[in-house]
């Protein structure tokens with residue numbers, strides 16, 4: 001599989017395995033190590049996680065698998081995220097954003113410990129923080145890089161204003177924006193974020209490419225309309241609908257990576273296979289407009 005160059009020090013696989021749902025997979029550490037090795041056999045070497053996934057449990061489970069099979073860590077690139085904090089306030093859990101210098105540094109150290117590793121390959125600010133001090137957050141990311149605790153830094157779910165502000169404050173340190181995109185989710189087309197990334201030649205990482213599985217099951221009209229069109233195009237190619245969705249994502253000139261969230265290695269194989277499918281330019285627009293949310297004028 002073609003690797004995508006993020007910097008001189010960081011290459012990621014075009015298809016990434018996501019571990020957000022890991023705590024619901026009922027995997028032992030042996031199962032997880034075996035799953036990770038199967039990902040590596042498919043050349044899916046980039047693994048996505050976050051401190052917030054299952055309150056740190058997903059990172060811990062991954063760390064246990066890395067300890068169980070010590071050969072895995074050096075074959076993979078770990079992406080993790082910071083910036084969402086859960087605190088017990090007056091007996092109740094309260095979730096808020098915290099991208100302050102101190103918290104980003106502390107959070108990174110805690111993730112490294114849970115993941116049983118010395119460094120994180122790509123470290124992201126997870127969500128747009130309305131109270132972010134761009135210069136302070138930038139300083140934390142720059143210092144973590146200097147200390148060798150992270151190889152590269154990026155963001156997730158940022159709009160163009162916040163992306164440019166943090167990028168400027170950090171002297172263009174950001175190598176990605178991890179964003180949601182699917183045939184039923186167009187937020188980042190609407191905000192202009194995709195245009196900014198295309199212009200800057202920055203590769204986005206796409207989360208929930210299959211709308212978290214809802215594209216197959218939702219009764220919502222726009223999901224059904226999108227799925228019917230995807231199925232129609234899939235039949236033209238004699239391929240599975242999910243393969244056509246990945247091919248649709250990969251067709252865009254922004255040159256995205258797609259994060260598969262499936263626990264099923266065969267489904268990950270379909271995502272990898274989809275890299276060889278080239279849909280027509282007209283078909284990209286058929287899918288873009290199928291849900292009815294985006295209109296071609």
Ligand SMILES: NC(=O)c1ccc[n+]([C@@H]2O[C@H](COP(=O)([O-])OP(=O)(O)OC[C@H]3O[C@@H](n4cnc5c(N)ncnc54)[C@H](OP(=O)(O)O)[C@@H]3O)[C@@H](O)[C@H]2O)c1
Nearest residue numbers: 018019020048156207208209210211212213259261262263
């Ligand atoms: N940065 C962020 O804010 C953010 C937010 C959300 C997620 N993420 C990252 O992105 C990754 C992917 O997100 P996602 O898990 O929502 O991705 P997804 O690939 O769109 O959805 C995965 C879900 O769809 C199901 N699925 C896959 N293929 C299917 C099929 N053919 N039929 C029916 N169900 C199917 C999977 O079930 P099975 O396991 O049974 O296959 C799984 O529950 C996450 O793991 C996480 O790493 C990042």
